[in-house]
Amino acid sequence: MKTLLYILILSIFFNLNAKSYIFESNANNTVINTIRYPDGKEYIHSENAGLWKDSNGDYGNEKCIGVIKKNKNQSEVEVRCEHTNQNNEKFWTLKTRNSELHESGGGISTYIAGLENIKN
Numbered sequence: 001m002k003t004l005l006y007i008l009i010l011s012i013f014f015n016l017n018a019k020s021y022i023f024e025s026n027a028n029n030t031v032i033n034t035i036r037y038p039d040g041k042e043y044i045h046s047e048n049a050g051l052w053k054d055s056n057g058d059y060g061n062e063k064c065i066g067v068i069k070k071n072k073n074q075s076e077v078e079v080r081c082e083h084t085n086q087n088n089e090k091f092w093t094l095k096t097r098n099s100e101l102h103e104s105g106g107g108i109s110t111y112i113a114g115l116e117n118i119k120n
Contacts, residue, residue: 023109025052025062044068052083060085064095075099077107090115 027050035043046066053059066079077097084090091114097107 020055022055023052024054026050027062027064040072042068042070044070046079048079058085066095080112 027048029046029048032045032047034045037043044067046068047064048066049061049063051059052062060083062081062083064079064081066077069076075098077095079095081093081095082090083093092112094110094112095107096110099107
């Protein structure tokens with residue numbers, strides 16, 4: 001019985017087919033408005049526009065609108081973006097980041113919706 005279970009687990013392990021997907025974007029950020037509180041916290045409305053590319057060979061433009069909530073030690077970023085690829089197909093993402101770094105950095109990008117061939 002243990003041998004059968006071992007073979008079953010190994011066959012599942014070797015049949016898994018995971019593909020890596022990498023999405024890179026570079027954008028210029030513009031601060032639209034900032035509210036500063038007496039305790040040092042900030043609420044920042046920003047917009048950015050830039051370029052993106054992915055590991056599937058797609059590339060294009062993006063425009064984003066977002067909010068940065070910032071205090072002395074931490075920032076919370078929530079940005080919503082519209083992307084257009086080289087075939088003029090659109091998709092939308094939500095980018096979030098909670099970190100001690102205020103200037104820039106990675107985060108989590110969540111696919112929201114897509115038109116034409118970009119639905120998954």
